[in-house]
Amino acid sequence: MPGEEIDKRHPNRGGAARPRPVSPHDILRKTFGYETFRPGQEGIVTTLLAGRNVLAVMPTGSGKSLCYQVPALARGGLAIVVSPLVALMQDQVAALKLAGVAAESINSAQDREENVAIWRRVAAGEVRLLYLSPERLMTERMVGALARLNVQLIAIDEAHCISQWGPAFRPEYDMLQTLRQSFPGVPIGAFTATADEATRRDIVGKIFGGDAEVYVAGFDRPNLQLAVSPKDNAKQQLIDFLDGRAGQSGIVYALSRKSTEEWAAFLVSKGFRAIAYHAGMSAEDRAEAQSLFMTEKGVIVCATIAFGMGIDKPDVRFVFHADLPSSLDAYYQEIGRAGRDGSPADVKMVYGLGDIQLRRRFIDQEEGGDERRRREHKRLDALVAYCEAPECRRQNLLFYFGEESPPCGNCDVCLDPVHLVDGTAEAQWVLEAVKTTGQRFGAAHVADVLAGKSNEKGDTLRHTELPVFGIGKAQGRQHWQSMIRQLVGGGYLAIDVAGYGGLSISPKGHALARGDGSFRYRQDPVRTSRKAERARKLVAAVEEGGVSDALLQRLKSLRAKLAKERKVPAYVVFTDRTLIDMAAKRPLTRWDFGEVHGVGESKLQQFAEVFLAEITRHVQQESGVA
Missing domain, CATH: 1.10.10.10 (Winged helix-like DNA-binding domain superfamily/Winged helix DNA-binding domain)
Known part of the structure; x- marks a missing residue:
């Protein structure tokens, strides 16, 4: 197998011979075809080979995967790689197999017979890297079975998920902190492209019990031109942004599954080659969309955050955020898909107060506990500060990750100062x-x-x-x-x-x-008075189609039902203008409902509960929660 020679004098726990270490430089050259390590890689490899734990924070495109693949082969035995997405596992396994490495993944996209056959090869010592999701790994049966094998290394990819996804969403990520007890003496490497100081402390505390070397490479991606604009007419803003980009590959990020499909349809209607990608699609459709994007030029993917983690397409020339991301960490991850070939690429975000309000509601609806909600609100605060930065945007972004930088000359604020x-x-x-x-x-x-x-x-x-x-x-x-x-x-x-x-x-x-x-x-901050913002949103909703038609129709149907019960005309319950404003604001609390145009105290008492319930159902269905 690549990366090991057999010394038969030292049997391992599984009864096979213990491998004699091979030079990581030999593995790098013979297996992966590279003459030298990139900056930062060799120190991480050396630390893992010495049996010490590592948290490595390295920007997208800097070669994080090699930092655990090389020591996994050099140490011999079995390496376990924890990865959050099936598509990401499959891509890495396919790449390793092409390099002649015995790598496999046991996952839900394969039938039981295939998974059983792979496990038999793992148990027989024929596999060097085994990719598993946290859910597949963190069961008593799987941990127990792996503990009986010659596990020499554990790598946790996309490690920021441990801190940022929360125990309510994927509790098995939180359970990864027990790995050091289940596999004593086995070095663990945690890898991510983005982690602020608080996230780094969280990972080191949970996964390593405070005992780990921390490597933080530079976060700067100087080839990315950064821009942010207040959301006005998002569709027209996207078309303006795409002017002159015919034939380029790019990603448009949106908040909900439905909106990704709407954005894709809109771009197709304007002559672009666009496809949607979100977690609600079948595995086959997602694989087809990803394959199209990876293999053909000029494809624009309109996606939720379900798309992009581990995507290694070098010539993505732009990323456009049609909605506000959840945090600067998420934003950095998402723009990191652009310009991985080192050539210039453009990233732009449009955002409005409605985006901020909706993000805060999502945070408040999380079930991860008050501490997590409080932390996520503060991360959102930092993102808003970035959007409103009056000086160099890159300085602001790097400062968040603990780096200082001179003005970059390659962001909208530097190029066109406010x-x-x-x-x-x-x-x-x-x-x-x-x-x-x-x-x-x-x-x-x-x-x-x-x-x-x-x-x-x-x-x-x-x-x-x-x-x-x-x-x-x-x-x-x-x-x-x-x-x-x-x-x-x-x-x-x-x-x-x-x-x-x-x-x-x-x-x-x-x-x-x-x-x-x-x-x-x-002097002209994005935030405006509540009255002015209400008027602006209403005009935008009517003139620019900024209101979800599906939500508006639901509200009209509910109004008709209530009017029929009371034997009054529909407008007596609420006027169309009130329903449009309601659909634009999407109130989820009685206080917010009271701020809707045309809602007085009496109607607040009579109708708040039933309309709020309808809006909440719509938001949950749109975001894929229900």
């Missing part, structure tokens, strides 16, 4: 408010202090007596919230994602507070 005004004095007020309140409170509380808005927390802690209390009363609370978001986006303030979302002052912020440098901010 109109900024001097806000140094106001920024210093914000920094002073953060400092004097103890660098442990969130944006809402700091904005209240600056705007002179008293609350129980501020009264108890005597924040109302601070010199900065009410210093910015004339500007108002919303102004200060926007300033804080832009200071976070500029790297002057940091959000404690792992803690309680408190703001702290970065070294850059301390310098500004001392008078070293200046701060310029955008």
Whole structure:
């Protein structure tokens, strides 16, 4: 087998001979055809070969897979690779087999007979890398059977899922922390393209019990041109973005399964070659879509996040986010599918306040517990700060992952700077408010202090007596919230994602507070007044078709039913304008329902429960929850 020579003097646990180590450089050259390791790879390989645990955070396209495949072959015996997606496992196994490596996967896409035959080969010592999903691995029977074999290495691919997917979604990811007890002395490698500091601490604590070497390669992808725009007419924005891109391969990410199909149909109607991809499709249809994208040029995939993990297509020239991702971590993963060949590629996101609101609702509906929900809200805060960054977007993105960078000259803000005004004095007020309140409170509380808005927390802690209390009363609370978001986006303030979302002052912020440098901010923040946003959404919904027709029809059917029961005309229950506004806002709480145009106290009491239930059902079905 590739990567091992047999020394018959040392039997292993399975009764076969213990392999004599082979040089990882020989394996790299003879098995994979590469003369040298890429930067960062050799240190990880050496650490695993020495029997030590590793967490490796490396950008997309940097060769993470080789970092565990080479030591797996060099150590001999059996290596277990934990992977979240069947398609990803199948692709890697196919590539390894082409390289002459005995690799297999036991998964749900294969029939039982095939899986049984593969297991027999594993038990006989004929397989070197076995790919399993967490669900397939973390059963008492499978762990027990593998523990009797000569397991020499465990690799966990896409390790950020351990922290970010949550125990309620895939609890077996949380169970991976028991592997070090089940396989004592076996080195474990965890690999991911994205993990902020909080996620890294989470992985090291859960999987390794705090005992692991951590390798963090640079996160910068300088060939990607970054851009973000407020969502106006998303369809027209996409068409404008695609102008001049005929024949290029790309990905359009959308929030729901249904919307991916709608986007694909829209692009086809405009003459593009587009296909949909989401988890609700059959395995055969997903495989066909992926194969088409991988093998042919000029195909645009309209997808949910179910598409892309492990996709290794080098010439993806663009990624367009039609909806807001869940976090900067997810955004970084998704844009990482573009430009893997090192050539220029463009990534653009359009987003609106409705996207933020919907993302927050999804977080609140998760079942992972209050701690997880709190953390995900703070990750979303960081993403919003990135969207509103008044300075270099790449600086903002890299700062989130703990890196500093000069202005990149290759993002929309650098290439077409927004109109900024001097806000140094106001920024210093914000920094002073953060400092004097103890660098442990969130944006809402700091904005209240600056705007002179008293609350129980501020009264108890005597924040109302601070010199900065009410210093910015004339500007108002919303102004200060926007300033804080832009200071976070500029790297002057940091959000404690792992803690309680408190703001702290970065070294850059301390310098500004001392008078070293200046701060310029955008006067026209994305956030608008509730009244103005309501009017804008209503006009957009009517004129641009921004409302889900399916939801609107459901609401009309419900209105007709209620009107019939009360023997009144339908408009007496709610006017069309109210239903359009309701479909645009998608309220999921009584408070939100009360903010819908045309909903007074009486109708709130009579109709909130039944309409909220209908909207919730629609949202769940659209997102694939129900």
